[in-house]
């Protein structure tokens with residue numbers, strides 16, 4: 001394997017103090033190679049977003065180290081683009097202005113900016129919507145704009161926090177396919193949070209399952225199924241059963257903790 005693009009070593013994250021203290025992550029070690037697609041899977045509250053935010057540089061870990069391309073993460077940076085479940089678009093800007101916004105604040109010359117925006121509009125099937133405002137788009141279209149906006153910045157790493165969680169099944173599958181195409185074409189390294197076992201197997205080179213509180217790595221499973229993947233194949237369903245059993249165990253631990261009144265989320 002080539003040198004890690006993202007290297008996470010001994011990461012702990014603690015929120016709050018005293019009786020209110022929550023150990024969200026404990027002893028996380030993870031190395032992700034350039035161009036690898038890794039899905040983080042686990043029950044609600046297991047620390048998936050906390051880990052993603054730490055890699056993004058939004059919220060540093062309490063202890064441990066995170067480096068990207070060999071450099072310690074000391075805050076957000078243009079080498080890491082984040083896509084959230086909520087589309088986070090500027091409602092007062094058209095589709096094309098939303099996509100070009102990051103380039104504008106980087107002072108990219110207008111001609112160059114227009115070439116990039118045109119290419120992304122075309123690639124994501126948004127050309128005829130370029131002058132619309134986010135409120136006039138479907139959820140799937142809005143998420144396409146959010147992805148195009150991040151791609152415009154050409155970050156080698158995409159951090160995606162349940163980006164397709166709010167979409168219907170058909171739109172979700174077509175965006176998953178588009179993302180896979182983009183990732184293969186541009187060799188992006190992707191760290192993708194999901195609740196969906198099906199989505200993780202469909203997308204990932206590797207699925208990392210986290211335990212429920214404290215969040216530790218329960219399973220790190222390479223997915224060797226050929227691409228494009230067929231979610232009705234025997235191999236796919238076998239993996240679904242295997243991962244389903246592991247995630248269910250953690251889900252049950254979560255429910256038991258809640259019943260004992262230990263969970264506060």
Ligand SMILES: Nc1ncnc2c1ncn2[C@@H]1O[C@H](COP(=O)(O)OP(=O)(O)OP(=O)(O)O)[C@@H](O)[C@H]1O
Nearest residue numbers: 015016022024043044045046047048049050051265
């Ligand atoms: N700012 C915060 N202050 C206190 N506790 C927090 C904070 N952010 C997260 N937590 C707690 O840390 C734990 C991990 O949260 P996190 O959001 O990372 O989980 P998750 O796996 O992404 O959950 P979900 O799938 O529901 O988004 C949870 O128990 C949560 O309540």
